[in-house]
Structures are given as C-alpha cells and as structure tokens.
Amino acid sequence: MIDTADRRERPPVPHSLPYNTMVYALLIIAAIVLMSPLLFALSISVQGPTMDPRFIPRDLTTLDFAIFARVFEDEPIISRWILNSFVVASGVTLGVVVTSALFAYVLAYFSFPGKALLLFVALGSLMVPFEATLIPNYLLVASWGWTNSYQGLILPFIASGFGIFLMRQYFLTLPRELYDAALVDGCSRFRYLWMILLPLSRPAIATLAVYTFLSTWNQFYWPLLVTSATEWRTTQVGITIFRNFEGGVVYNTQMAATLIVMLPTLVLLVLGQRQLVSGLTSGALKG
Amino acid sequence: MKKVRVAVLSSLIAVLMVALSLVVSPLAFAQQATPVPAPTITPVPPVARPEGSTEVVFWYGLGGNLGNVVQEVVNMYNTSQSTYYINAVFQSSYDDTINKINAGLASGDLPDLAQIFEAGSQRMIDSGAIVPVQTLFERDGMMDVVEDMEPAVRANYEINGTLYSAPFNSSTAMLYVNRAAFAEAGLDPDQALVTYDDVAEYARALTVRDAAGTVTRYGLAVYAEGWFLEQIHAVHDAPIGLPANGREGERMTEYAYNGEVGVTWVEFLKGLVDEGVAVYYGPASGGSGAAASAFVNNQAAMHFSSIASLRGLVSSAAGAGAGVDVGTLYMPRAEGADGKTIVGGASLWITNVGTPEAQEGAWDFIKYSLQPEVQAFWAANTGYYPVVQASYEDPVMQEALVNFPQFQVAIDQIRLTDITSANTAHVSGIFVPYRTHYVEAFDRYMRGEFATAQEALDAAVAISNEQLTEYNLTAGG
Numbered sequence: 001m002i003d004t005a006d007r008r009e010r011p012p013v014p015h016s017l018p019y020n021t022m023v024y025a026l027l028i029i030a031a032i033v034l035m036s037p038l039l040f041a042l043s044i045s046v047q048g049p050t051m052d053p054r055f056i057p058r059d060l061t062t063l064d065f066a067i068f069a070r071v072f073e074d075e076p077i078i079s080r081w082i083l084n085s086f087v088v089a090s091g092v093t094l095g096v097v098v099t100s101a102l103f104a105y106v107l108a109y110f111s112f113p114g115k116a117l118l119l120f121v122a123l124g125s126l127m128v129p130f131e132a133t134l135i136p137n138y139l140l141v142a143s144w145g146w147t148n149s150y151q152g153l154i155l156p157f158i159a160s161g162f163g164i165f166l167m168r169q170y171f172l173t174l175p176r177e178l179y180d181a182a183l184v185d186g187c188s189r190f191r192y193l194w195m196i197l198l199p200l201s202r203p204a205i206a207t208l209a210v211y212t213f214l215s216t217w218n219q220f221y222w223p224l225l226v227t228s229a230t231e232w233r234t235t236q237v238g239i240t241i242f243r244n245f246e247g248g249v250v251y252n253t254q255m256a257a258t259l260i261v262m263l264p265t266l267v268l269l270v271l272g273q274r275q276l277v278s279g280l281t282s283g284a285l286k287g
Numbered sequence: 288m289k290k291v292r293v294a295v296l297s298s299l300i301a302v303l304m305v306a307l308s309l310v311v312s313p314l315a316f317a318q319q320a321t322p323v324p325a326p327t328i329t330p331v332p333p334v335a336r337p338e339g340s341t342e343v344v345f346w347y348g349l350g351g352n353l354g355n356v357v358q359e360v361v362n363m364y365n366t367s368q369s370t371y372y373i374n375a376v377f378q379s380s381y382d383d384t385i386n387k388i389n390a391g392l393a394s395g396d397l398p399d400l401a402q403i404f405e406a407g408s409q410r411m412i413d414s415g416a417i418v419p420v421q422t423l424f425e426r427d428g429m430m431d432v433v434e435d436m437e438p439a440v441r442a443n444y445e446i447n448g449t450l451y452s453a454p455f456n457s458s459t460a461m462l463y464v465n466r467a468a469f470a471e472a473g474l475d476p477d478q479a480l481v482t483y484d485d486v487a488e489y490a491r492a493l494t495v496r497d498a499a500g501t502v503t504r505y506g507l508a509v510y511a512e513g514w515f516l517e518q519i520h521a522v523h524d525a526p527i528g529l530p531a532n533g534r535e536g537e538r539m540t541e542y543a544y545n546g547e548v549g550v551t552w553v554e555f556l557k558g559l560v561d562e563g564v565a566v567y568y569g570p571a572s573g574g575s576g577a578a579a580s581a582f583v584n585n586q587a588a589m590h591f592s593s594i595a596s597l598r599g600l601v602s603s604a605a606g607a608g609a610g611v612d613v614g615t616l617y618m619p620r621a622e623g624a625d626g627k628t629i630v631g632g633a634s635l636w637i638t639n640v641g642t643p644e645a646q647e648g649a650w651d652f653i654k655y656s657l658q659p660e661v662q663a664f665w666a667a668n669t670g671y672y673p674v675v676q677a678s679y680e681d682p683v684m685q686e687a688l689v690n691f692p693q694f695q696v697a698i699d700q701i702r703l704t705d706i707t708s709a710n711t712a713h714v715s716g717i718f719v720p721y722r723t724h725y726v727e728a729f730d731r732y733m734r735g736e737f738a739t740a741q742e743a744l745d746a747a748v749a750i751s752n753e754q755l756t757e758y759n760l761t762a763g764g
Contacts, residue, residue, distance in 0.1 A: 142394035240379040243350040
C-alpha cells in the first residue's frame with residue numbers, strides 16, 4: 001500500500017520542553033477522561049457486594065480481585081458464550097466484507113440497465129429499521145429449525161446496505177485507468193478484484209470489518225430471540241444473568257463479567273487501531 | 288523527529304506502568320489478607336440429567352443472586368427424583384421472558400414452564416397457550432395447598448375465580464427508615480402505620496443542614512416508580528383500573544390513576560422535595576440505585592423499596608459504615624386509610640404446547656416448589672414471602688424472622704385488611720407500557736415541565752387508555 005502521508009514534506013514544528021509537557025499533560029487528562037467508564041467499572045467490580053459503589057473505593061485494603069475468577073466459577077459456560085460471540089461476529093464480518101465487496105464491484109465497474117435501481121435497493125435496506133424485520137426474520141429462521149445454531153445467528157446479517165455503499169464509494173475513488181490497463185494486459189475481471197482492487201481497498205475493508213465485528217459482538221435482541229438454550233447464548237445475552245434486580249441492586253459481579261466480555265473487543269481495537277487510523281487517513285487524503 | 292516522539296512516548300508509558308504497578312501491587316496483596324464475605328448462595332452449576340428422564344424446559348427471568356437461588360431450588364428438585372429433569376434457562380429479564388413467549392407463540396418455540404411477573408398475567412391468559420394450574424390442583428385433590436397460600440399472594444394470581452399460575456416469588460413495597468436517625472430525632476420507628484402528615488413531619492425532623500445551610504441528610508429519598516403508585520391505590524382501597532382492576536369478570540377498559548389518590552400521592556412527594564426535606568433521584572432503575580445508595584450512607588433517612596431488597600440494604604448499610612440501622616414501616620397514606628399493600632413478584636405458568644409428560648413434569652416441579660420447607664428455604668435465602676403459610680412453622684423461616692425482624696412488618700402489611708379487587712394487582716395487557724407513561728409524567732412533573740400533578744397524570748392516563756383500548760381490540764376482548 002502506498003503511504004501518502006509519509007511522502008509529504010512536513011513543516012518543521014517546534015518541540016520545546018514546555019510544549020511537550022503541555023501536550024502530554026493534555027493527552028493524559030484526555031486519556032483518563034476517556035478511560036473513566038472502564039476504570040469505574042473496574043473499581044465497582046472489586047468493591048464487593050455493595051449497593052453503594054464509589055469511583056474511588058472507600059476501603060482500599062479490602063479490594064476483591066477474586067471476583068473475576070468467581071465470574072468463571074459462577075458461570076463456567078461464559079467461555080462458551082465468548083466463543084459463540086467470536087464465531088458469530090467473525091462469520092458476520094467475513095460475510096459482510098465478501099458480499100459488500102462483490103456487490104460494490106458490480107456497482108462501481110459494470111454498466112447495465114437497472115444498475116441505479118440496484119444501488120437504491122441496497123441503500124433502501126438501510127431505511128428499514130431492524131425492529132420491523134425482527135419478527136418475520138425470526139419466524140423464517142425458526143421455521144428452518146435454525147434456532148440455537150450458528151447459522152441462525154449469522155445468516156440474517158451477512159449482507160449490509162451500509163457495507164455495499166461504503167465499498168462502492170471507496171472503489172469509485174480509485175483511478176479507473178488501473179482497471180482499463182489491467183484488462184488490456186489480459187487480467188480477468190475476478191482477478192482484478194482479487195489481486196488489485198481488494199489490496200488497494202484495505203483501509204475501507206478494515207473499517208467495515210471492525211465496525212461490523214463490534215456491532216455484531218454487541219447485538220442483544222436477535223441472539224436473545226433465536227437462542228433458547230444456555231449454551232447457545234452470546235456474551236451480551238449471557239451476562240445479563242449477573243444482573244441483580246428486584247431486591248438489592250449490587251453491581252460487582254455484573255461489572256466484572258462486563259469487563260471480561262469487553263476484553264476481546266478491546267484487544268481487537270488495540271491491535272487493529274494502526275490499520276484503522278492509517279486506513280482512515282489515506283482514504284481521506286485520496287477522496 | 289519521529290524517533291524522538293517514539294522515545295518520549297515509550298518513556299511515558301514506562302513511567303505510567305511503574306506508577307500503576309506501585310498502586311496496584313500493594314492492593315493485590317492487601318486483598319488476600321482480608322477476604323470479602325461471599326453471598327449467601329454461591330451459584331451452583333446445573334446438575335446432570337439422569338438417563339431416561341423427561342426434560343422440562345423452564346424459562347425464568349430473575350438474574351443475579353436471586354437467580355442463583357432459583358437454580359439452587361431447581362437442582363434440589365432434580366436431585367430429589369429422577370423421573371423429570373428441569374432444564375432452567377435464564378431469559379435475561381421478566382420482560383424479555385414474556386416477549387420471547389409472545390414471539391414463540393407463532394414459531395412454537397415455547398418452554399413447558401415459565402416464571403412470569405404479575406404485569407404479564409393478562410398477556411399470558413390471552414396467549415391461549417397455558418394450562419390454568421387450578422385445574423391441576425383440583426384434579427390431584429390438592430386444594431388444601433391453595434387454601435394454605437398467603438391470602439394476598441393467592442388473590443394476586445386468582446383472576447375471575449381461577450388460579451391461573453402458581454405463586455413463586457412474592458414481595459411488597461415498604462418505607463425503609465433509618466432507626467438510628469429516628470432515635471436521634473426523638474421519633475418512633477415502631478409505629479408502622481404512618482400518614483402523609485407523619486412522613487412529612489419525620490422528613491422535616493430528619494433533615495440535617497450544616498453551618499452553611501447545605502443539606503447533609505435529607506428526610507426522604509424519592510424516585511419515579513410505577514409499582515409504588517399501585518401500592519398507594521391499594522392502601523386506599525381505590526382501583527387503579529376500571530372496572531374493578533379487571534378482576535371481576537370484565538376486562539379492564541380504562542386506567543384511573545389520575546383520581547384523588549394518585550394526585551395526592553404525587554403532590555405529597557413533590558411538596559416534600561420543594562420544601563427541601565426530600566431529594567428526587569430521577570426515574571426508576573437509575574433513580575432507585577441512587578436512592579438506595581443515599582439511604583445506606585445516611586444521606587437520606589427514609590427510602591421506598593421492595594421487601595426483597597431488605598438483605599441488600601442491611602448488608603450495604605453495614606458495609607458503608609455510616610451507622611444506618613435499617614427499619615421498615617408500611618407505605619404511607621392519607622389520614623384514615625388502613626388498607627393492605629399489593630403483592631409483586633412472579634408466578635409459574637404451565638404451557639400447553641409440550642408433551643403430556645413434560646406438562647406433568649412442570650406441574651410436579653410446581654408441587655415441589657410449594658412444599659413448606661422449599662418455600663422456607665427460598666424465602667430465607669432471598670427476602671421474598673413464603674407463599675404458603677405452613678412455611679412459617681419451618682425452623683429455617685423462623686430463624687430468618689429472628690435475624691430480620693423488619694420482615695415481620697412486611698408480613699403484617701399484606702395482612703392489614705381483607706382482600707378486595709382494589710387492593711390486589713390490576714390485570715392489564717399494557718401493564719409495562721402504563722408504568723413507563725406514569726414514570727415519564729412523574730419525572731416531568733418533578734422537573735417542573737407540568738404545572739400540576741393533575742395535568743401530568745391526565746396526560747399519562749390518556750396515553751395509557753389509548754394503548755389499552757388498542758390492546759383489548761387486538762386481544763379479542
């Protein structure tokens with residue numbers, strides 16, 4: 001991939017010590033502010049079963065770090081829930097990237113009657129709220145006997161109007177001459193997509209993949225509806241079992257479980273961040 | 288230039304890591320020295336299913352510590368016999384349980400047994416997919432168990448003379464008070480029946496201000512909650528819905544909580560907040576958490592909550608170390624009103640979609656759950672009422688009553704007066720939406736968006752009735 005950002009001449013920037021100190025102080029403050037929900041969750045987790053958690057624990061000598069182990073003891077099946085979420089989120093992500101890339105390729109590079117209509121159909125699917133299709137989708141999936149299965153959790157989400165539109169817009173920013181030159185050199189259309197277009201579109205693919213993965217990971221209502229066995233739950237549905245209500249709202253186990261199921265997505269974000277940020281910048285510069 | 292930045296950044300990270308480890312490591316060591324007490328019931332994984340047993344799928348909506356006790360009762364049943372196996376599946380919440388059942392009516396994906404809150408009674412009856420448990424009690428000649436049920440609890444699930452579901456977990460609302468603060472202020476924390484005037488007087492006496500005039504402890508913590516509105520109507524023997532709370536042969540056709548009882552209650556709370564002796568914490572879930580927190584920290588001397596939260600409040604108060612001594616009083620009322628409160632909670636419903644064997648299994652589990660010692664175990668470990676009165680003779684329950692004398696006040700409260708349809712939970716197909724409308728109107732009134740309580744409640748009742756009419760039309764009432 002061509003990194004346009006590094007090629008540009010940068011104007012010299014003064015880096016005096018007070019300047020740096022100020023920049024880092026601001027960055028640290030911003031980081032703390034951004035991290036505070038996570039820190040608060042951590043703090044609540046270790047304060048024991050109290051209805052009255054504080055941001056800074058009242059008694060720093062009795063912090064209960066064993067709570068994280070207890071979550072696994074309480075619900076050993078939580079590892080299965082995490083696995084389910086991983087399979088489902090990865091499956092949906094893969095499906096969305098493949099279908100979006102193929103559909104967008106057709107929309108961006110081919111001319112045929114009715115193309116505009118196809119694009120509008122894809123965009124139109126964005127206008128239909130999820131709630132409107134929930135019950136019909138559920139009845140269809142249930143009639144195929146796909147409740148409590150990975151296909152029931154994955155299939156309804158493997159095509160996305162948003163993904164198609166995003167990929168199409170990105171494909172259109174790439175020079176058309178590349179396509180013409182490749183075809184003149186005897187490259188097949190599929191090979192052009194696979195060998196040239198997709199590698200050039202890594203930023204868009206990464207953006208779409210991370211977005212899809214996170215939103216699938218965070219799904220609640222669909223997994224609740226199509227799974228009715230404990231071992232088929234995804235994390236977001238599963239961890240509601242730690243929620244207390246109707247008598248003594250204590251948050252510690254709930255917060256500990258929440259942190260545990262958040263960890264995989266945080267790791268993904270940290271690992272994918274470079275790709276994501278560089279992707280967004282180069283996309284922006286080319287546009 | 289890039290390298291310099293990287294170096295600065297990495298040294299910064301190193302400094303942060305060192306700082307973090309300095310903070311974290313002593314804490315990590317410290318916690319090993321003083322372990323935190325575990326909750327009463329630690330979760331038990333489900334026991335294995337015996338060969339040849341009939342599986343009974345049981346959906347329940349009670350999470351957290353209370354959910355652990357549900358699983359424990361199921362395990363006790365599963366190990367007590369080997370003909371049936373209860374497969375308990377948690378369904379996220381009461382609300383989600385009934386929503387899943389509604390969706391499942393079309394697809395056939397239904398449990399054999401479900402724990403449903405009283406707000407779902409009408410919808411369950413309208414589903415046409417249930418077996419009223421009364422027919423099974425009669426078939427097996429077990430009406431003596433029904434006769435022994437706590438009258439208020441039985442009445443809650445007996446609609447138009449038929450017991451549709453078996454009560455499982457039942458609670459009621461209380462006014463929690465800080466007995467220590469009462470003693471300081473020279474008030475009597477043992478006079479359980481209190482009027483609005485009493486509570487207003489208490490709130491004034493219990494409010495503490497520092498030298499600068501800032502309130503350090505309010506008399507009363509207030510939050511928006513529909514259940515309390517229902518309780519207040521019950522203690523005044525006024526139906527919240529017409530006719531007769533939907534309990535006397537006819538379906539409920541309109542809400543009536545914008546009458547004198549409702550308006551007086553909302554005005555009473557707003558008046559105390561305006562006077563500066565009560566503090567408003569906002570709508571339900573968040574508000575109730577904040578109010579409970581203020582109560583256990585001695586920042587509010589009185590607090591409304593379910594009797595099921597007694598244990599949580601007592602242990603949190605002990606943990607907070609602010610010297611709060613938790614006591615309970617009846618829900619306050621206008622002068623002269625002496626009614627009982629209503630029962631909240633959930634009951635067990637048998638569906639008619641499973642095999643006859645699975646239905647028998649579901650029924651067998653209900654019979655087990657109603658045994659006095661099982662109810663005593665359940666009540667002693669949760670804070671709900673035992674639903675059969677024989678449980679009060681069980682040593683486990685007796686010990687719980689000794690340890691938590693506040694619980695007796697709750698028992699007395701639901702036995703205060705005879706049962707009428709007005710002091711029993713109303714039956715409506717839009718129970719949950721109505722509460723949402725009320726909470727929203729209450730919240731807007733508290734924030735000054737409505738000029739009068741009457742105006743706020745009129746608005747909420749109008750939307751509620753619109754939805755109720757629509758529900759009744761579609762449900763074929």
